[in-house]
Amino acid sequence: MTAPCNIAAALPRLAAERPDQIALRCPGTRGPDGLARYDQTLTYAALDRRSDAIAAGLAHHGIGRGTRTVVMVRPSPEFFLLMFALFKAGAVPVLVDPGIDKRALRQCLDEAQPQAFIGIPLAHLARRLLGWAKAAAKHVTIGRRAWLADVTLAAVEQAGAAAGPQLADTAPDDVAAILFTSGSTGVPKGVVYRHRHFVAQIDLLGRAFGLQPGGVDLPTFPPFALFDPALGLTSVIPDMDPTRPAKADPRRLHDAIARFGVDQLFGSPALMAVLARHGQPLPTLRRVTSAGAPVPPDTVAALRALLPEGAQFWTPYGATECLPVAVVEGAELQATRAATETGAGTCVGRPVPPNEVRIIAITDDAIADWRDVRVLGEGEVGEITVAGPTATDTYFNRDAQTRQAKIREGERVVHRMGDVGYFDAEGRLWFCGRKSHRVETAEGPLYTEQVEPVFNVHPQVRRTALVGVGSAATQHPVLCVELAQGVPAREWPRIERELREIGGRHPHTARIARFLRHKRFPVDIRHNAKIGREKLAVWAAQQGVTA
Numbered sequence: 218m219t220a221p222c223n224i225a226a227a228l229p230r231l232a233a234e235r236p237d238q239i240a241l242r243c244p245g246t247r248g249p250d251g252l253a254r255y256d257q258t259l260t261y262a263a264l265d266r267r268s269d270a271i272a273a274g275l276a277h278h279g280i281g282r283g284t285r286t287v288v289m290v291r292p293s294p295e296f297f298l299l300m301f302a303l304f305k306a307g308a309v310p311v312l313v314d315p316g317i318d319k320r321a322l323r324q325c326l327d328e329a330q331p332q333a334f335i336g337i338p339l340a341h342l343a344r345r346l347l348g349w350a351k352a353a354a355k356h357v358t359i360g361r362r363a364w365l366a367d368v369t370l371a372a373v374e375q376a377g378a379a380a381g382p383q384l385a386d387t388a389p390d391d392v393a394a395i396l397f398t399s400g401s402t403g404v405p406k407g408v409v410y411r412h413r414h415f416v417a418q419i420d421l422l423g424r425a426f427g428l429q430p431g432g433v434d435l436p437t438f439p440p441f442a443l444f445d446p447a448l449g450l451t452s453v454i455p456d457m458d459p460t461r462p463a464k465a466d467p468r469r470l471h472d473a474i475a476r477f478g479v480d481q482l483f484g485s486p487a488l489m490a491v492l493a494r495h496g497q498p499l500p501t502l503r504r505v506t507s508a509g510a511p512v513p514p515d516t517v518a519a520l521r522a523l524l525p526e527g528a529q530f531w532t533p534y535g536a537t538e539c540l541p542v543a544v545v546e547g548a549e550l551q552a553t554r555a556a557t558e559t560g561a562g563t564c565v566g567r568p569v570p571p572n573e574v575r576i577i578a579i580t581d582d583a584i585a586d587w588r589d590v591r592v593l594g595e596g597e598v599g600e601i602t603v604a605g606p607t608a609t610d611t612y613f614n615r616d617a618q619t620r621q622a623k624i625r626e627g628e629r630v631v632h633r634m635g636d637v638g639y640f641d642a643e644g645r646l647w648f649c650g651r652k653s654h655r656v657e658t659a660e661g662p663l664y665t666e667q668v669e670p671v672f673n674v675h676p677q678v679r680r681t682a683l684v685g686v687g688s689a690a691t692q693h694p695v696l697c698v699e700l701a702q703g704v705p706a707r708e709w710p711r712i713e714r715e716l717r718e719i720g721g722r723h724p725h726t727a728r729i730a731r732f733l734r735h736k737r738f739p740v741d742i743r744h745n746a747k748i749g750r751e752k753l754a755v756w757a758a759q760q761g762v763t764a
């Protein structure tokens with residue numbers, strides 16, 4: 218019989234090899250200086266033993282193989298114990314970003330048709346008041362009392378304490394989890410992760426970044442923290458609100474990094490910007506990874522200057538549906554900055570093996586079979602597709618979206634990223650923006666990431682967003698502009714003239730005739746970085762910019 222395909226299978230092995238190594242350190246109580254004491258810890262032995270107990274206890278409560286279970290628990294020892302218990306049990310955790318719009322959240326929860334709901338007391342209260350996940354019949358609370366739930370997690374653990382090792386016999390194709398996208402282009406979609414996707418993801422991430430057991434990680438981006446225990450790392454969970462990275466207190470992050478000799482940091486571009494602005498050196502870090510959205514060049518340069526000699530700054534490119542697709546190191550990113558600022562797009566690096574990345578002709582239609590695809594050559598902009606061990610093959614209960622995003626190629630399924638880009642002569646992938654954000658003008662398409670960086674070089678501009686106004690295929694390009702902080706609105710006529718002059722330097726940007734000042738761009742909650750271009754397009758149309 219073959220061993221189960223399950224990331225939780227790593228736990229008993231690691232617990233035998235390194236029982237006393239700390240798997241997880243959490244902020245816990247606060248000292249008189251206001252800083253977290255990090256007095257909540259879990260060793261590998263405890264993580265393995267206690268997740269066994271919880272897995273067995275959940276089975277007593279009818280949560281087992283295949284049970285779709287909403288998990289609404291903040292990063293804490295309980296979160297890790299519970300997630301590994303669910304994997305061991307072969308249950309299917311459903312994770313939705315708590316930061317998203319409440320209506321979208323409810324829709325996600327309904328769509329996932331969960332059978333169980335495990336959450337903090339506040340999540341149970343919201344479930345009751347707002348009618349979330351009505352189909353879920355089993356309720357477990359992380360609270361001290363079984364308020365609004367059938368049972369507490371502590372009681373579940375106690376019930377399973379004597380049961381011994383647990384590990385469901387999961388097959389590679391069995392569903393392991395449903396993870397919702399952040400929904401920056403619409404309502405989030407539930408991505409179906411199979412056990413083989415997680416196993417491959419750990420393998421690819423481990424190899425791409427050279428992760429070694431024994432390292433100390435500060436994962437500021439919650440879903441990724443889950444990989445640390447499977448890789449033998451020690452995770453230090455930062456003292457911050459994970460849904461508000463731009464508001465993190467850099468002093469607290471520095472304190473944790475210095476106290477535990479953190480050698481690896483994982484976070485969103487918004488968090489990188491916080492550390493870069495703070496400006497204090499980060500001497501223990503060997504590797505920084507920033508994922509989820511493009512990292513502004515100033516942030517890359519400022520953060521690299523704070524790192525010790527030989528440290529690496531990686532930016533993976535990928536999506537909830539497929540990660541990692543490609544990776545680029547900060548030195549290369551900085552070397553390609555000039556090209557980005559003249560309209561080449563953003564270099565996202567080389568595909569992570571064994572991913573096969575191909576560029577296909579742009580279409581908004583579904584493509585059922587790879588034989589109907591037109592593969593583009595070097596330098597041609599098209600839609601980015603990925604085939605490989607971490608490319609997921611379906612959305613949960615979203616057949617229309619699945620058809621739009623997946624192409625069958627013989628035995629395998631190719632994922633369409635919904636992003637546009639191209640390969641250069643050196644085999645590097647360049648990201649040119651989201652497919653749905655392209656502006657189709659009468660003179661041909663314009664891509665956001667080939668236009669905005671050209672204008673973003675203006676010192677009094679914080680960021681820009683290209684949107685289209687008018688009917689399909691003959692849209693008028695409009696550049697929305699957010700001025701840098703403190704720049705008064707009366708300066709706008711001059712800045713607009715200067716932007717027009719900058720645009721005139723390149724044939725593609727010279728086609729932009731309309732510039733609109735916008736006070737503050739709508740952005741996504743998770744990354745604080747993805748611009749809500751859909752909303753801006755509606756706004757631009759209302760400003761009387763038509764034909």
Ligand SMILES: Nc1ncnc2c1ncn2[C@@H]1O[C@H](COP(=O)(O)OP(=O)(O)OP(=O)(O)O)[C@@H](O)[C@H]1O
Binds near residue numbers: 400403538
């Ligand atoms: N390194 C990167 N550089 C530029 N853009 C990136 C990078 N990494 C990811 N992205 C962007 O983020 C997208 C993936 O984001 P994610 O999976 O969090 O959900 P989302 O796309 O924001 O949500 P939804 O699909 O629901 O709109 C990619 O398709 C790409 O557009």
